[in-house]
Amino acid sequence: MNNIFVYCEITEEGYVADVSLELLTKGRSLADELNVKLEAVVIGANLKGIEKEIFPYGVDFIHIADDKKLFPYTTGPHAKLLIKLFKEQKPEIVLFGASSIGRDIGPRIASALKCGLTADCTSLIIGNHEDKKQKKVYKNLLYQIRPAFGGNIIATIINPETRPQIATVREGVMKKEIKSADYKGEIFPIDLNNVFDELDFAVQIIDRHIEKQKVNIKNSQIIVSGGYGVGSKENFQLLTDLADLLGGEVGASRAAVDAGFVPHERQIGQTGVTVRPKLYIACGISGAVQHSAGMDESSKIISINTDPQAPINQIADYTITGSVEEVIPKMIKYYKENSK
Amino acid sequence: MSFKIIVLAKQVPDTRNVGKDAMKADGTVNRAALPAIYNPEDLNALEFALRVKDKMKDAEVIVLTMGPFRAAEIIRESMYRGADRGFLITDRKFAGSDTLATSYAISLAVKKLAPFDLLVAGRQAIDGDTAQVGPQTAEKLGIPQVTYAEELVDITSKDITIKRRLERGVETVKAAFPLAVTVHGSAADCRPRKAKRLMKYKHAKTVTELQNETKDYTHLYNERPYLNIEEWTVDDINADVEALGLSGSPTKVKAIQNVVFQSKDSKVLGTSDEEINDLMKELLDSHIIG
Numbered sequence: 345m346n347n348i349f350v351y352c353e354i355t356e357e358g359y360v361a362d363v364s365l366e367l368l369t370k371g372r373s374l375a376d377e378l379n380v381k382l383e384a385v386v387i388g389a390n391l392k393g394i395e396k397e398i399f400p401y402g403v404d405f406i407h408i409a410d411d412k413k414l415f416p417y418t419t420g421p422h423a424k425l426l427i428k429l430f431k432e433q434k435p436e437i438v439l440f441g442a443s444s445i446g447r448d449i450g451p452r453i454a455s456a457l458k459c460g461l462t463a464d465c466t467s468l469i470i471g472n473h474e475d476k477k478q479k480k481v482y483k484n485l486l487y488q489i490r491p492a493f494g495g496n497i498i499a500t501i502i503n504p505e506t507r508p509q510i511a512t513v514r515e516g517v518m519k520k521e522i523k524s525a526d527y528k529g530e531i532f533p534i535d536l537n538n539v540f541d542e543l544d545f546a547v548q549i550i551d552r553h554i555e556k557q558k559v560n561i562k563n564s565q566i567i568v569s570g571g572y573g574v575g576s577k578e579n580f581q582l583l584t585d586l587a588d589l590l591g592g593e594v595g596a597s598r599a600a601v602d603a604g605f606v607p608h609e610r611q612i613g614q615t616g617v618t619v620r621p622k623l624y625i626a627c628g629i630s631g632a633v634q635h636s637a638g639m640d641e642s643s644k645i646i647s648i649n650t651d652p653q654a655p656i657n658q659i660a661d662y663t664i665t666g667s668v669e670e671v672i673p674k675m676i677k678y679y680k681e682n683s684k
Numbered sequence: 685m686s687f688k689i690i691v692l693a694k695q696v697p698d699t700r701n702v703g704k705d706a707m708k709a710d711g712t713v714n715r716a717a718l719p720a721i722y723n724p725e726d727l728n729a730l731e732f733a734l735r736v737k738d739k740m741k742d743a744e745v746i747v748l749t750m751g752p753f754r755a756a757e758i759i760r761e762s763m764y765r766g767a768d769r770g771f772l773i774t775d776r777k778f779a780g781s782d783t784l785a786t787s788y789a790i791s792l793a794v795k796k797l798a799p800f801d802l803l804v805a806g807r808q809a810i811d812g813d814t815a816q817v818g819p820q821t822a823e824k825l826g827i828p829q830v831t832y833a834e835e836l837v838d839i840t841s842k843d844i845t846i847k848r849r850l851e852r853g854v855e856t857v858k859a860a861f862p863l864a865v866t867v868h869g870s871a872a873d874c875r876p877r878k879a880k881r882l883m884k885y886k887h888a889k890t891v892t893e894l895q896n897e898t899k900d901y902t903h904l905y906n907e908r909p910y911l912n913i914e915e916w917t918v919d920d921i922n923a924d925v926e927a928l929g930l931s932g933s934p935t936k937v938k939a940i941q942n943v944v945f946q947s948k949d950s951k952v953l954g955t956s957d958e959e960i961n962d963l964m965k966e967l968l969d970s971h972i973i974g
């Protein structure tokens with residue numbers, strides 16, 4: 345069996361993006377299970393020393409293309425290099441972040457290689473498949489598990505015949521874990537001579553305003569999250585007060601974001617970020633699957649809702665039947681009086 | 685020479701308003717229980733195309749959709765809002781196509797309409813949320829792409845300038861034609877229907893729809909050729925049947941699971957001071973908050 349490849353995105357600040365490190369971690373465990381090597385691909389500019397960030401995740405080979413024309417990311421040259429590399433290396437599995445980069449380039453690669461791509465996977469596991477009609481058994485396929493149909497169903501997708509099996513995964517869905525600080529691998533520079541033509545650089549970047557990540561709900565251990573049921577921007581201030589007090593962040597459901605209570609960067613769920621804090625306080629959130637898909641792995645969930653039948657109560661450890669205006673001030677008061 | 689814009693639009697079940705009867709007992713989706721709507725980001729794409737048309741002399745907006753016969757509704761809706769013509773790709777042989785097979789079929793239909801200048805599509809459709817068909821089609825056509833478009837900044841006869849919406853900011857890019865653009869939901873909303881256009885295009889029909897009419901309107905369609913919505917089958921786009929439907933789709937659905945929450949043991953509390961205080965004490969004692 346051939347190896348597993350992870351495309352590593354480079355951030356504005358010149359580091360490997362978190363989502364890519366998370367995929368390297370996942371890639372390593374899949375590679376161990378399949379008994380194959382893990383390879384990383386890095387395309388960008390000024391990449392000297394980048395391998396030091398990558399090898400510790402258990403990477404055996406890194407393919408590096410380092411040229412000033414290759415950063416910031418544009419589709420043409422990155423797609424050209426990946427298609428060429430994958431045609432030569434014939435990976436078993438390729439993983440991309442489900443970011444504006446991964447979701448831009450992934451489909452082009454899959455289209456060029458005529459193979460399957462599954463977007464926004466929430467789980468990747470190895471398993472077998474028996475095709476009863478063809479009387480054929482496929483061993484060690486990648487099960488690509490994702491919500492579909494607006495989050496109302498969970499589908500397991502497989503690619504029995506085509507390789508590579510390509511998947512994209514959102515930031516925060518997989519865990520990031522260093523395998524070993526002194527893990528050693530090999531570096532292979534990608535040959536850039538006579539690879540590109542004019543069309544690859546057809547799209548020119550003329551201006552960029554990329555902000556540093558300000559809101560960091562993904563890594564927050566405590567999240568106080570609000571839904572449409574919070575009712576107003578003013579009531580959301582209560583959530584902010586509680587979050588500040590507990591050292592957490594404010595999150596929101598899509599309905600609260602759509603209503604203009606909170607900016608989109610705080611949206612949790614299928615179309616926002618996925619979080620797994622140790623405490624998730626859901627205020628006035630009914631708990632549509634699209635939302636709960638992004639938080640149901642939280643260690644403790646408290647639901648504050650006037651509706652005792654709210655679906656989120658089924659995954660909550662504590663359900664408080666009441667309004668945000670009544671409950672949160674009481675929580676704040678007790679905490680102020682009793683925390684050390 | 686006229687400037688040709690092709691818009692890819694899809695009719696989708698409204699997955700945002702899923703009611704209790706949306707899922708059948710066996711865990712499959714009950715499509716009949718969901719209203720069919722114009723995919724929201726495809727409306728943003730149509731508006732993007734119409735804005736290009738507003739700025740270019742002698743531009744034409746053609747809507748291309750793939751789906752069952754009733755997807756012709758999407759083309760009429762586009763016409764009411766400003767599109768000039770539309771084509772419906774429809775054939776049972778397309779059933780079961782994944783994004784790769786779909787992009788193959790669409791790329792062949794686009795080639796039939798070539799030469800064109802812009803191919804515009806919504807970023808993604810709400811029934812799959814894959815965001816794949818746009819870029820996959822662009823790759824098959826061998827043209828560059830600009831995804832996540834939010835705003836048409838400028839257009840000349842030579843090139844187009846587009847602002848893109850990324851996770852953490854914006855990026856402005858410039859590209860020549862032909863070009864594929866996928867439009868983000870944060871882009872301008874689509875303009876509403878115009879009463880005049882509604883009157884003009886309400887009788888726009890496909891051949892299949894005309895066959896179901898009780899009266900013979902042949903003369904009307906001869907006089908006003910713009911009312912004909914062409915239907916294209918597998919043969920019309922010269923597609924290889926093996927590259928379509930299930931046989932042309934590398935991805936297979938192994939299992940579908942209806943989402944049912946696993947119920948945990950959950951404590952139900954009221955809002956009395958005592959109950960809230962007990963909860964907070966428990967959280968403090970277990971060092972969940974500190």
